[in-house]
Amino acid sequence: xxxxxxxxxxxxxxxxxxxxxxxxxxxxxxxxxxxxxxxxxxxxxxxxxxxxxxxxxxxxxxxxxxxxxxxxxxxxxxxxxxxxxxxxxxxxxxxxxxxxxxxxxxxxxxxxxxxxxxxxxxxxxxxxxxxxxxxxxxxxxxxxxxxxxxxxxxxxxxxxxxxxxxxxxxxxxxxxxxxxxxxxxxxxxxxxxxxxxxxxxxxxxxxxxxxxxxxxxxxx
Numbered sequence: 001x002x003x004x005x006x007x008x009x010x011x012x013x014x015x016x017x018x019x020x021x022x023x024x025x026x027x028x029x030x031x032x033x034x035x036x037x038x039x040x041x042x043x044x045x046x047x048x049x050x051x052x053x054x055x056x057x058x059x060x061x062x063x064x065x066x067x068x069x070x071x072x073x074x075x076x077x078x079x080x081x082x083x084x085x086x087x088x089x090x091x092x093x094x095x096x097x098x099x100x101x102x103x104x105x106x107x108x109x110x111x112x113x114x115x116x117x118x119x120x121x122x123x124x125x126x127x128x129x130x131x132x133x134x135x136x137x138x139x140x141x142x143x144x145x146x147x148x149x150x151x152x153x154x155x156x157x158x159x160x161x162x163x164x165x166x167x168x169x170x171x172x173x174x175x176x177x178x179x180x181x182x183x184x185x186x187x188x189x190x191x192x193x194x195x196x197x198x199x200x201x202x203x204x205x206x207x208x209x210x211x212x213x214x215x216x217x218x219x220x
Contacts (some may be wrong), residue, residue, distance in 0.1 A: 016198050104122065137159045
């Protein structure tokens with residue numbers, strides 16, 4: 001698109017929708033590549049042509065066009081001052097972010113081996129079992145991924161246990177960051193449109209986002 005110019009003095013950051021898009025799939029695309037570049041930095045970077053080219057790996061014109069479409073889709077936002085990623089070990093930072101993501105104020109983050117990294121609201125024994133279940137569901141989805149995502153055309157990788165009205169009682173949502181696959185286990189209705197979700201993905205991105213994704217983890 002012609003005549004697109006960057007606004008000066010703006011700091012670029014993912015929105016909660018952008019953080020969700022960035023982490024919802026291991027598949028690479030230009031928008032996800034840009035978002036991954038943002039969450040691998042400890043502070044919201046200032047937006048300029050040189051930085052945008054580096055994040056996108058394309059010409060200024062193509063990068064600006066991509067950014068324009070991402071802004072129209074509410075995946076990125078311009079800030080008047082930079083945000084700073086939460087400091088400290090994940091085990092200390094993440095428990096404070098989890099309650100805002102759940103309608104029941106109960107959530108946990110587990111790794112792909114079935115161990116929970118952090119939990120809020122669940123008893124220890126239940127958190128351990130839910131983390132193990134999340135790993136089993138991840139393997140189940142991978143086994144049937146071609147049917148679900150390719151043959152039937154269903155989007156997403158999450159699994160939920162629904163009630164009679166179709167509302168989620170508990171859901172298992174994968175988060176792909178770098179080479180890592182995490183599971184976000186949420187009791188009640190998920191609340192992803194929160195700054196806490198952006199900060200959760202950002203905290204994971206600082207530790208794992210600079211690791212290139214292994215092609216073997218991507219869908220066919």
